[in-house]
Amino acid sequence: MAVARPGAEDGPAPAPGPEAEDGRERRSSLRRRLGGTVVFLVLALLFVLPWWTLFASGVDWPFPVFLAGTVGFACWLVSFPFLMVAGHGHRRADRAARVADSTLGMVWVLFTWSVLGGLVHLVLIGLDAGGAHRARIVAAAVAVVSAGLLAWGHHEAMRVPRVKRLDVRVPRLGAGLDGTRVVVLADTHFGPIDRAGWSARVAEAVNGLDADVVVHAGDIADGTPLQRREQSAPLGTIRSRLAKVYVTGNHEYFGEAQGWLDRMAELGWEPLHNRHVVVERGGDLLVLAGVDDVTAESSGLAGHRANLLGALAGADPDLPVLLVAHQPKYVAQAASAGIDLQISGHTHGGQIWPFHYLVRIDQPVVHGLSRHGVRTLLYTSRGAGFWGPPFRVFAPSEISLLTLRSGTAGTDRDDR
Template identity: 40%
Template sequence: MAMTRFSFLLRLPIILLLADIYVALRLTIAAPPGITRWLAPTALLLIYLLILAGFFTRRAVGKPAIDAIAWAGFLSLGLFSWLFVLTLLRDALLIAIKAATMADGGIFSDSAISLLHAASALAVLVVSLLAVLLGLVSARRLARVVDIEVRLPDLAPALRGFTIVQVSDLHVGPTIKRRYVSAVVHAVNELSPDIIALTGDLVDGSVASLSEHIQPLAGLKARHGVYAVTGNHEYYSGAAQWVAEFRRLGFQVLMNQHRVLVRQDATLVVAGVTDFSARNFDAEQASDPLLALHGAPANAAARILLAHQPRSARAAEAAGYDLQLSGHTHGGQFWPWKYFVPLQQPFVDGLHRYGRMQVYVSRGTGYWGPPMRLGARSEITRIRLAG
């Protein structure tokens, strides 16, 4: 897996460069003659360089200059994402208009088409900049509390109203720091949950770089404990070190393991698995929902699984869980990427049924990469069990 990621990072500059050239050519052609015609390629070259700088310095998080580069790089990535997608849509529109004009024998005049080329190119730029601004404002707001009721058949009366607060995909790193983490901790504790579930991707960097910024999570409080599982980004950043750090902070990290909670006369099993991709980093840590239930009481009133990726659902349902809590997808984070999530994951966000089991997928409490959210606001999820 490490080699696969390395190969991708080698290909990334070429892929971005080709996309950058495409956008530059399409917008340059529409610009009026003169110096303005050089603005698009110059700006896109700068964006390209900033994106690469942001990617290749992000692991050195913690140094002010490096963090500033990461900020510039990820904002540039968000802007380029919009420029690329809107340029594709613009070209599709122009091709359709040209085809209609040829079929109708001149529905639009040459001057009208020329004006449309210029106006649509300007619209791509304006809409992209506006989307970045709105997305930035949305992403930097504290995650909202989302209330979800999950009905489990024959749930013991003692467990009705049991609350789980889920925090997922916090991604503490170059652009999410201690101040935001502290605000999340305060918001979670205000909900007075029975348990807190941390469903992976809490960090984007090493323990040495981020321990100061993740420290406020030690203040999380729940009646029956704080439970955590690894996400793919923990493995990118050194999973063994992070698991040790999470335990130091007071979390019960479940590595294909479970805990048994007793409330009055009812038993609740809370299990957790390593990330779905963990086997690619360490074969001994392969995600195994069935193993996580080993030794659990057969008469438990409910079995809940914490699994970072929704695609753990198939094995979880077969193992006999009632509810799986996941994250990973960010709800797509911003348009149009939510439409690509189903290529890898069975669910994008929200509550779903998978066979006899239910799956809740959080949109995430932070964000990854571009500090942008549009149409998929971050969340702190309060889940109430009901019969």
């Protein structure tokens, strides 16, 4: 006897009518216009405030100086969106990306110090200090400080990261695993600026740390494995005694995430694509687990999502677990599952001050060692490279050396 399915007698649902289609189109068009308007207003604010501070806030420069500054900022503002689209859109033109990314970093620093300069200007007015040249003094200070920070920040971004050393005490760690050396790389972001030489020097630095385990916590590159093949090649020279493991970051899902998993396997790394491996030292075992980035599921790539249950499937629940998850905010799931230590990146420590305040809106931690729940420790790396703007201001890059210790407390010791 046939069983009637609910609604089956009614046949297929009717297709939406022309009015519904038109309504969806109008709402979609309105969202695009509103989004475009917001982006334009933000860009205008980022560019206009520095222009006002440097050239129009009562500084009374000679007209040729004012005109040159105004034309320069106007050209900067108008060209920026086109350069971003050319550099990071379908064309992926590296030269355009380099100019656009540098512009973004420069204008952010100028904007930040223009805001601070404006506050100083108000204080000077209140104190009746500086006299007729008050605005010029503030403008010159903003220009000098911004230029100095950009020069220093570029040097910081392009150098080989310093090593940050920490002892991390994991209560469930067996005595044989005491002293296990875990080297953390994150956010190498191989991209439009060719850093193949930098990559080779980073690999040499990692090899000098005598690692038992090396972790790459994601955001390996901006671009495809083919585009960044030369820059990623030195990762194949990195050595470890027990394992080299890698998980995807959110930027892999802007390009070819599965391609990067395959590329890292080709370079001798163990891709932890929602899976785990078990390593042994001194007769004791440690589970090294990894999950895809939290953005993986929305990418639409089949089989990609953050799946902690899948990553731990078959693992002995009595063994300590080191989980690699790109974004620190995954620690909520890790703590619920009783993970011992999560290693993450993603934040860059804010990369360019004071951006770390915005990072804290999205992430529970910006950098360093923190405790979550009863058992779980989280280590968040500032990352080795940089995204976009080739600058790091008050957010130094790092290669992290975590020495795992048996015990009951986590200690953050920073030896630079």
